[in-house]
Amino acid sequence: MAGSSAPRVGVLALQGDFREHLHVLTSLGATAVPVRREAELAEVDGLVIPGGESSVMDKLSRMFGLAEPLKAAIASGLPVYGTCAGLIMLADRILDGMAGQQTLGGLDVAVRRNAFGSQRESFESELDVPAFDGEPVHAVFIRAPVVESVGPLASPLGVLPDGRVVAVEQGALLGTSFHPEMTHDYRFHARFLDKARTFASAR
Numbered sequence: 001m002a003g004s005s006a007p008r009v010g011v012l013a014l015q016g017d018f019r020e021h022l023h024v025l026t027s028l029g030a031t032a033v034p035v036r037r038e039a040e041l042a043e044v045d046g047l048v049i050p051g052g053e054s055s056v057m058d059k060l061s062r063m064f065g066l067a068e069p070l071k072a073a074i075a076s077g078l079p080v081y082g083t084c085a086g087l088i089m090l091a092d093r094i095l096d097g098m099a100g101q102q103t104l105g106g107l108d109v110a111v112r113r114n115a116f117g118s119q120r121e122s123f124e125s126e127l128d129v130p131a132f133d134g135e136p137v138h139a140v141f142i143r144a145p146v147v148e149s150v151g152p153l154a155s156p157l158g159v160l161p162d163g164r165v166v167a168v169e170q171g172a173l174l175g176t177s178f179h180p181e182m183t184h185d186y187r188f189h190a191r192f193l194d195k196a197r198t199f200a201s202a203r
């Protein structure tokens with residue numbers, strides 16, 4: 001019954017809008033817990049990395065000794081969904097990072113921080129996501145990164161009308177430039193939970 005069980009998933013809770021993600025995941029029937037320590041990470045079958053400020057999340061994850069366990073978890077196939085700053089954390093390559101800024105990596109993409117410039121710090125757009133049936137996704141962007149290039153291991157999931165990639169997938173990893181937790185459309189979270197259920201039933 002892998003498809004109907006309630007997966008136990010975490011939200012990285014060092015910084016950013018982790019409470020909103022905990023709320024969404026709980027509303028979708030998951031058991032959702034904040035993750036701040038390695039021992040908490042070891043107990044989840046999936047992890048959301050929220051929006052916030054990626055340079056701060058990078059520093060805190062290294063300071064708290066979580067960066068290496070997170071990298072190991074990603075390498076072991078743990079499903080991880082990164083939104084906005086979380087997408088930056090998952091990217092193998094970062095453009096316009098702060099001096100010395102590192103990422104966890106995992107997604108074979110290059111992302112550019114704050115790619116939409118100060119004129120468009122936040123905006124909303126309808127996004128066609130061919131992997132989802134039905135309505136386009138109403139996407140909310142806040143000082144958002146863009147996926148500047150997609151390597152051969154990753155696939156674009158969502159593209160703006162001007163061709164810029166803002167959602168990507170690679171196996172158990174999912175990343176969006178925008179914030180579904182701020183809307184009522186939780187199809188990306190549901191897709192992440194499907195991956196978490198698959199991971200839980202395989203271990």
Ligand SMILES: NC(=O)CC[C@H](N)C(=O)O
Nearest residue numbers: 051052053054084085143
């Ligand atoms: N809403 C967000 O997560 C903003 C991301 C932020 N600009 C960063 O560089 O991490």
